Amino acid sequence: MTIHAQERIPCRIYDRASDASVAAAQEIADLIRQRSEQGRQCVIGLVSGSSPVNVYNELVRLHQEESLSFANVVTFNLDEFFPMQPNELQSVSRFMREHLFDHVDIPAEQIHLLDGALPREDAAAHCLDFEQAIRDAGGLDLQLLGINRAGHIGLNEPGSDRGSRTRMITLDQVTRTDAASDFFGAENVPRHALTMGVGTILEARRIVLLAFGEGKASIVSRTVEGFSNASVPSTFLQDHPDAMILLDEAAASGLTRIQSPWRLGEVTWDAETIRRAVIDLSEGTGKAILKLTDTDYNEHGLQDLLAAHGSAYDINLRVFRHLQSTITGWPGGKPDHAKQVGDRPGNRDDIFPKRIILFSPHPDDDVISMGGTLIRLVDQGHEVHVAYQTSGNIAVFDEDALRYAEFVEDFCKRFKLSPAGLDELGDHVDAFLRNKKAGQIDSEPVQDIKGLIRRSEAREGARCCGVADDRMHFLDLPFYQTGRVKKDPISDADVEITMNLLREIEPHQIYAAGDLSDPHGTHRTCLSVILQSCLRCQDDPWYSSSAVWFYRGAWQEWAPHQIEMAVPLSPAEVQRKRVAIFKHESQKDRALFPGSDAREFWQRAEARNAETARRYDALGLAEYAAIEGFVRWDGKTGIEL
Incomplete structure (x- = not known):
């Protein structure tokens, strides 16, 4: 493997994360088979989290369809939160059972997991026993790793010693914030964890680290091109004789060979x-x-x-x-009376007004991400529809749901209304939420209440932008309806719902969230549903007159060299956009899943739009208050389907 200049760890870059996952799974499978032919055990260190999910899916497929046996495999998992019961939603034990162990033929006695449920006074001895078990197995043949934005490997916090062993550690705020979405709030994340040490990890004979998505680009570049230091534990991999990092294009985007290849x-x-x-x-x-x-x-x-x-x-x-x-102030194209000599080529300017559909993954992404352009499109006379793909119900605080339920109950009493089952519903919501345990899945009635809260906010936000009520579509895609941060895979039902709406509206423009760094991956899934639907509609007569534009939102922004349509916003439009965002009261002041950025969503959006305008200005173009940027889909690339 060629080591590129400035890269201190070998990296392989794949077009899609799924391709990298298949490559990792194939390497593991090859090692398992090789050891089996030699009559030896294959000792593998495993990791939990979003990055390895497709690796485990492929390993399960290889077992079920290509007779890959795990009978000779011994596994050791990297870490576990403490305290943590093995059956809790957030436990590594449950994650591994659901994604791998329950679907292959690995003997139970060959599975080694750190125990987050044991008494605290027994933790030190348990960690020593875990280390001894690794030695007794002959050491790790291969260790699979992920990475977080602070450069953790395992749950080794910045400052971890290079020679550290399996132990209990105290989690820092970055780690707890990153884990907040899995625990329905940072306040529910345990403050401690058990983790393999850096030294334990580095003793593995082979290390494969997975990193996917734009959110990992910065830490990947620091890990690969920075100097080895304890403040970024992942940089210790630079000293390993056989480490490899597998990346998708988004995670690799911060590497010099991608970002500034002319320097090399x-x-x-x-x-x-x-x-x-x-x-x-x-x-x-x-x-x-x-x-x-x-x-x-x-x-x-x-x-x-x-x-x-x-x-x-x-x-x-x-x-x-x-x-x-x-740069265009007419994102939907100009009517004949507004056209001037020298206008740039528009998007189907021969069609005016246009039918337009804006897909919003969560109920607030429309106004956060492209609220100014939405206002502009409506004001300029286009038929604008907004399709809310998911309910967003997991992102509502329990106290908000309880407050709304109490309001309905008091309202009915005040006006002497007696809906059937109201008292029973009120009693259930009150009892459930007041006795709810940290990380517990909401009951179906509570999920419904939270979904209705977000639906009402979405309506008000869209109305602020001028969207008519009959042009708001709440799709409630089935993949999202789990009540958990972990969602179901995309199904034909998700695509069918989306495709039917496209065929009903026959839009000339489709706007979709190309911001793929949201904490739960919902944006990525929603975009895949849209593009699969578009591909199924590509032979429809209307589709040839349609263009798909990607916007970005609270997590990332298009760089100037990527932007293909830049819509400038006036100060008044910035203010209207802010008011629309404010209608999402359940996300105001403090969002349940804020991600790594502590600012409110309206602050992020305004700062992002203002920064794009500043960069255009500094490059010598006109000075605007804000700019929303878009990239057009070429019909082939942009997201794995």
Whole structure:
């Protein structure tokens, strides 16, 4: 494996996370078979979390369809929260049973899990026994790892010693915040955990680390290209003789060979690479694009670009004109009376007004992510529909549900209304929520109440943007209806619901969330449903006149070199967008699942839009209060289906 310049750990980059997962599973399967042929046990260290799920799915498939036996496999799991009962939703024990152990032929006595349910005074001895069990098994042949945004391997916090062994540790705030979505709030996350030590992990003969998604890009680049230090435990892998990191394109995007490949040698200068290089040069020098000189290019390692594409003036002008062409105040195209000589090519400007559908994964993503553009589209006379893909009910605080239930009860009493079953429902909600345990799944009536709270907020937010009530669609896609952070796989029912709506509306524009870094993966799943539906509709007569645009929201933003449509917002539109976001009162002040950013969603959205506008301004384009950016789907790439 070639080690790229500046990369201190070998990395393989795959188009899709699923491809990387299959590769990891195949390596594990090959090792299991090799050891079996040798009459030896295969000792594997396993990890929980979202990253390895598809690895385990593929291993199960290999067992069921290709006769891969786990009879010779001995497993050791990395970590476990403490305290934690083995049957709780968040336990590693339950995760491993649900995803792997219950579906293969591994003997129970060959499974080793750290016990989060034992008395605290027994933890130290338990960890010593765990270490001894690894030694008795002959050491780890392969250790599978994930990584969090602080660079943890296992649950070894920053500052963990390189030689540390299996032990109890105190979790830092970053770890607890990252785990908050699994526990229905950071306050429910245990403060301690049991984890293999860094030294234990590094003794594995082979290490494979998985990292997927844009949210991992920064820590991956620090791990691979930074210096080894205890503040980022994953950097200790640089000293391992046989470590490998498997990445999807999003997680690899912060590596120099992806972000700035011209710094490492010759590159193919396609249009996007040229834009990226020129924008990088402009921002690095603090000069507007049209002010860059040949000297600037030469002094910053871009001599090859000049040699291949002419003078700085010509290159500058080409990139500047592209960026300028992305800016439009008419995201749905212009009516005939508004067209002017010199207008940039629009999106089907021959069709006006358009039928437009905006898909919102959660009930607030429409206004958070593209509220300004939504306002603009409605105000300019288009037929705009908003489709809320999921109920978002898990993101409502219990006290809000109780407050609404009490309101309904008091309302009925005040006006002498007696709906059948109201008293029974009120008693159930009160008893359930007041006695609910941390991490417990809500009952169906409570889930329904929370879903109705978010539905009412969505209506008010959309109304603020001018969307008509009969153009709001609540899809309640089945994959989401588990009551848990963990959702079901996409089914034909999800696609059928979405496809039927598309065929009913026959939209000219489809807006979908291309922001794939939300904590639970709901955005990614929702986007996959939309694109699968579009592919099934691609032979419909209406589809040839349709364009799919990806927006981004509270978690990520498109970079200027990626943006294909930039919609500028006036200060008044920024204010209208803020008011629409405020209608989502259950997410205001303190969201149940805020992710790693402590700011409120409206603050994130405004800062993101203002930063995009600032970057356009610094590049030498017009100065706006805010900009919402979009990328057009090419019909092939963008998300694994």
